[in-house]
Amino acid sequence: MVATTLAHTWQDLAGAALPSRRMEDWRFTDLAALAAMEPRPWTGGDPLASLQLPAGVTRLPEAELAAVAGQCLARNGCSDHWPVRLNAGARPVRLGLRVQAGAEPLQLALDAGGAGELLALHLVLLLEPGASLALSQQLSASGAAVCSLVCEARLAADAQLHWGLVAQGHSGATMLGHVAVTQEPGSSLELVTVSSGWGLSRLEPRVQQGQGAARTRLRGLQWVDDNQLADTHSLVRFDGPDGQLDQLHKTVAAGAGRSVFNGAVQVPRAAQRTDAAQLSRSLLLSDRARVDTKPELEIVADDVKCAHGATVSRLQQDELFYLQSRGIAADQAARLLLAGYCQDVLRELPAAAAGWLPTAPPFREP
Amino acid sequence: MIRSDAPVLLEVRDLRASVDDQPILHGVNLTIRAGEIHAVMGRNGSGKSTLSKVLAGHPAYTVTGGTVTYKDRNLLDLDPEQRARIGLFLGFQYPVEIPGVSNLEFLRVATNARRQERGEAELDTFAFEDLVNARLAVVQMDPAFLERSVNEGFSGGEKKRNEILQMALLEPVVAILDETDSGLDIDALRIVAAGVNQLASPDNATLLITHYQRLLDLITPDHVHVMAAGRILRSGGPELAHELERTGYDWVDQELALAEVG
Numbered sequence: 049m050v051a052t053t054l055a056h057t058w059q060d061l062a063g064a065a066l067p068s069r070r071m072e073d074w075r076f077t078d079l080a081a082l083a084a085m086e087p088r089p090w091t092g093g094d095p096l097a098s099l100q101l102p103a104g105v106t107r108l109p110e111a112e113l114a115a116v117a118g119q120c121l122a123r124n125g126c127s128d129h130w131p132v133r134l135n136a137g138a139r140p141v142r143l144g145l146r147v148q149a150g151a152e153p154l155q156l157a158l159d160a161g162g163a164g165e166l167l168a169l170h171l172v173l174l175l176e177p178g179a180s181l182a183l184s185q186q187l188s189a190s191g192a193a194v195c196s197l198v199c200e201a202r203l204a205a206d207a208q209l210h211w212g213l214v215a216q217g218h219s220g221a222t223m224l225g226h227v228a229v230t231q232e233p234g235s236s237l238e239l240v241t242v243s244s245g246w247g248l249s250r251l252e253p254r255v256q257q258g259q260g261a262a263r264t265r266l267r268g269l270q271w272v273d274d275n276q277l278a279d280t281h282s283l284v285r286f287d288g289p290d291g292q293l294d295q296l297h298k299t300v301a302a303g304a305g306r307s308v309f310n311g312a313v314q315v316p317r318a319a320q321r322t323d324a325a326q327l328s329r330s331l332l333l334s335d336r337a338r339v340d341t342k343p344e345l346e347i348v349a350d351d352v353k354c355a356h357g358a359t360v361s362r363l364q365q366d367e368l369f370y371l372q373s374r375g376i377a378a379d380q381a382a383r384l385l386l387a388g389y390c391q392d393v394l395r396e397l398p399a400a401a402a403g404w405l406p407t408a409p410p411f412r413e414p
Numbered sequence: 415m416i417r418s419d420a421p422v423l424l425e426v427r428d429l430r431a432s433v434d435d436q437p438i439l440h441g442v443n444l445t446i447r448a449g450e451i452h453a454v455m456g457r458n459g460s461g462k463s464t465l466s467k468v469l470a471g472h473p474a475y476t477v478t479g480g481t482v483t484y485k486d487r488n489l490l491d492l493d494p495e496q497r498a499r500i501g502l503f504l505g506f507q508y509p510v511e512i513p514g515v516s517n518l519e520f521l522r523v524a525t526n527a528r529r530q531e532r533g534e535a536e537l538d539t540f541a542f543e544d545l546v547n548a549r550l551a552v553v554q555m556d557p558a559f560l561e562r563s564v565n566e567g568f569s570g571g572e573k574k575r576n577e578i579l580q581m582a583l584l585e586p587v588v589a590i591l592d593e594t595d596s597g598l599d600i601d602a603l604r605i606v607a608a609g610v611n612q613l614a615s616p617d618n619a620t621l622l623i624t625h626y627q628r629l630l631d632l633i634t635p636d637h638v639h640v641m642a643a644g645r646i647l648r649s650g651g652p653e654l655a656h657e658l659e660r661t662g663y664d665w666v667d668q669e670l671a672l673a674e675v676g
Binding site: 364365366367369370371372373374375376377378380381384385387388389390391392 | 470471472473474493494495497498499503504506509510512513514515519520523524527528531563580584
């Protein structure tokens with residue numbers, strides 16, 4: 049791949065100024081780390097050179113990819129979001145895939161390295177009616193890097209997508225990711241995201257059930273330590289009746305880490321009999337860590353079940369004491385409790401994605 | 415079984431403790447020898463659960479006076495995990511649910527911590543599974559409970575059986591069972607009591623903390639102590655428990671009132 053000259057600033061690349069904390073969506077998330085860097089083009093060659101497509105998954109022809117790219121973003125109302133614009137301006141690696149019934153598991157690993165470069169991927173998945181796919185996706189960075197990810201997935205009727213995204217970064221690295229999914233009736237999405245180690249990460253899973261009557265299951269775990277900041281802004285919108293959502297977002301905040309979760313659920317008048325549940329749980333491991341968590345439910349339909357909850361706590365003294373009273377040292381007890389806390393999310397990853405988790409606790413069972 | 419020459423395992427002298435600056439224990443005295451089964455009875459709020467938690471080292475309780483000697487060691491100097499490793503066991507009144515931590519793994523880590531203290535080799539996953547499967551019989555527990563998270567979604571009876579399973583694995587020297595009978599139906603109570611009887615030996619001791627006679631119908635204590643207002647008011651043999659069953663706790667109030675007047 050020939051290195052192309054990038055514009056000189058993030059603003060030039062995205063065609064818009066960096067979001068500021070005066071904007072509600074970015075209130076808790078400072079992009080200063082990004083502003084302090086100069087965007088440098090990717091020189092690492094084709095990051096997908098070793099990609100092998102399993103049976104049942106084929107590349108979309110270039111013309112078709114050009115025609116469908118952006119549709120899920122538009123349906124999810126995020127085409128204009130700054131990270132999406134940045135991705136478009138950064139000449140992303142584009143990958144369009146068609147998934148048929150009975151497809152074998154797909155693995156997609158992307159390493160942004162540590163040379164201070166910007167790696168951008170734009171992935172488009174089209175799941176045909178009745179298709180099913182287990183997708184394990186890995187993002188990593190080993191030093192200073194910026195990783196821009198835009199994923200779109202269209203789930204046709206009765207399609208099933210089990211999607212695990214494991215993003216393990218570096219305190220010098222930034223990750224900006226949008227995952228935009230549209231679901232047709234009868235389809236099922238399970239999206240499991242795990243992020244840790246990034247100096248700054250912002251992940252926006254967005255799902256639209258175009259006519260309702262689909263199942264959406266979201267599982268998220270984000271871990272911050274030192275001076276890291278992780279932000280998840282999710283949005284699920286039901287544009288028809290009988291849709292289901294089951295969302296659990298978990299946070300661990302250690303050191304002087306900061307964690308942000310904003311979970312929007314939109315249930316307009318057309319979305320009668322929606323059954324949605326959202327739970328945000330945060331664990332504070334230090335006095336200097338900070339957690340901001342906010343459910344954002346907009347419910348207009350009157351015949352719906354929408355539950356939400358948010359907890360912020362420390363490790364429970366009674367749980368620690370119970371383990372200690374069985375001879376387990378306090379630090380090991382704390383590790384066990386942490387691992388247990390994370391397992392809720394981690395055990396739902398597809399097999400290959402689980403294999404990419406950091407080998408240290410709490411990401412592996414101790 | 416009482417043998418006056420049996421070694422003293424636990425010696426509690428004038429133990430005083432408080433929680434949130436509220437004094438609860440006002441000078442407890444108790445001597446437990448090898449081979450003995452003791453029962454501490456008393457009403458809610460008499461301090462009997464506090465006694466069990468203080469002995470196990472719960473961080474919410476502050477010892478404000480007195481001594482506890484366990485086999486010639488000052489127990490109060492030790493962390494909760496050290497107390498457990500040298501053979502003190504607390505069966506919880508309300509066993510804690512720990513989501514995400516597998517019961518099997520928890521039992522293995524705990525068993526190995528105790529084995530290490532005793533100079534025995536740690537058990538790997540396979541060796542431990544053999545051991546735990548053998549011990550499951552003590553409490554007639556379904557092996558399926560090993561695969562679940564610690565106590566999560568267990569019924570009251572299953573939680574108590576899991577406590578006795580832990581006791582069977584850890585082979586404590588002094589086991590304190592805090593209201594192990596509460597919340598049990600008669601069948602579960604029989605199983606739990608049979609487990610405790612099976613584990614009792616001339617070399618260890620058991621301290622039962624209970625409200626009711628019904629546990630003591632199944633596990634015969636050598637010594638019965640009645641606790642009230644943070645101290646042991648009267649001690650005796652098994653007949654004391656029967657007397658309590660007949661007369662209730664009202665005489666305790668009278669005796670306390672007399673004590674205050676005196």
